[in-house]
Amino acid sequence: MPSPFDDIDAAMQADIDRLFGEGISIIPQLGDEYTRIPDPDRPVKSGIRATIARAATGGATDYRGSARDGASLSASTAEMWIDRAAYAALGYRLVRGDIVELSDETPPPRFVVAAVNDGDGGDVQVILG
Numbered sequence: 001m002p003s004p005f006d007d008i009d010a011a012m013q014a015d016i017d018r019l020f021g022e023g024i025s026i027i028p029q030l031g032d033e034y035t036r037i038p039d040p041d042r043p044v045k046s047g048i049r050a051t052i053a054r055a056a057t058g059g060a061t062d063y064r065g066s067a068r069d070g071a072s073l074s075a076s077t078a079e080m081w082i083d084r085a086a087y088a089a090l091g092y093r094l095v096r097g098d099i100v101e102l103s104d105e106t107p108p109p110r111f112v113v114a115a116v117n118d119g120d121g122g123d124v125q126v127i128l129g
Helices: 006-020 084-089
Strands: 022-027 029-031 036-038 045-062 069-083 099-102 110-117 123-128
Touching: 006 045, 006 069, 006 084, 045 084, 045 123, 069 084, 084 123
Parallel strands: none
Antiparallel strands: 022 045, 022 099, 029 036, 045 069, 069 123, 099 110, 110 123
16 A cells, blocks of 8 residues: 555655756666676666766775785765656666666766665665776
C-alpha cells in the first residue's frame, strides 16, 4: 500500500532534480575487470536527471611496514542520487561497471558504477568511481 507521503516525496524529488540535478546518460556495459563492451540487451538511456555529488580527495599512498614515503594519490569520488521513478523507467537495473556520463558538461566526464544502494527512500544511491 502506498504511503500518504509518496505524492509529497514525488513533488519534492521533481524540485530537487530541477534545482540540483544534472543531465546524465547511462551506458550499460558487459564484461569483467579486464574487458568491457556495450551491453546489447540494455539500451543507452539519455535525457535523465540526477543529483551528483563530487568530492576530490588526496593523500600519500602507504607502504605498510615500511618507513618509505609513498607517492601522492588524487581521487575523485562521486555519488549519484536518481529518483526512484526515473530509475524504474530505465527498464533495467544498474550494475557494477556501467558508465554514467554527465551530459551537461563539455567534454562530458564519465564515471563507472561501483555499487547501487536501492534503499527505502525516494531515490536510489549510486556510488561512482
